[in-house]
Amino acid sequence: MLNMEERKEKEINNMIDILKQIDLPDILLLSRDANTLLMRQQEAGVVKESA
16 A cells, blocks of 8 residues: 555656646646546545445
8 A cells, every 4th residue: 555655646746847847727727627536536435435
C-alpha cells in the first residue's frame, strides 16, 4: 500500500510541475475536471455503501 501512496505523491508532484507551465484558463479547466472526477468518485462510494 505504501508503494501506491508513493506513486500517488510522485504523480501529484508531476502534475504540479505541469500546472506551473500552463496558463490560468487551462488550470481552471483542469480544476473543474478534477472536481467532476471527485464528485463521481464520492457518488460511487455512496452507491456502494447503500448496496
